[in-house]
Amino acid sequence: AQKITQTQPGMFVQEKEAVTLDCTYDTSDPSYGLFWYKQPSSGEMIFLIYQGSYDQQNATEGRYSLNFQKARKSANLVISASQLGDSAMYFCALREGPQGGSEKLVFGKGTKLTVNP
């Protein structure tokens, strides 16, 4: 089974509107972390936001917030007040805890976000 599923290959949003990018994950490790990265056409992976499995509150970073629903195993990224510069690929990634024995991130296939003026 895939550990990270991003079901939206592409999304469109109007400038200044909010958009939600979906991410579901699969892990049996009780301790894990979920990351969102932005990848513009230049290729660099830019860290946006992190949510730990034991965090009580949803993570927020400026215009980014994470809608974490642990029971549903979903960690959707919400971008508020979209800007033209938000157009990029967005990747959700899972890092299982130290008990899982691995330090690696497992990425989804990404969602291409296009912000229209």
Add this chain to the structure above:
Amino acid sequence: DTGVSQDPRHKITKRGQNVTFRCDPISEHNRLYWYRQTLGQGPEFLTYFQNEAQLEKSRLLSDRFSAERPKGSFSTLEIQRTEQGDSAMYLCASSSPLGQGELSGNTIYFGEGSWLTVV
């Protein structure tokens, strides 16, 4: 610039040649990772170092691939006898050590990647 830096950013090579990529992590980070990303896919894990020790290797890392981090600072990824299927972007990332009792929270920072084209 104090981020993760990679060199070269772009490399075109003929099939069968060897190539080497270098990664300089953020200075206080003891963990270093290599990932590979092909078009239309998310990055895939290749290998991971903690200081100079290579602690985990993916099955994707065939015998033609070798990574080193001799002094626990910069790292190199060498691909021998390149094949067209090796064409991809090779991403390096680093993170700081997990504190005692800390879970998965340390942010992993990526470099801008090294694009490889094998012709």
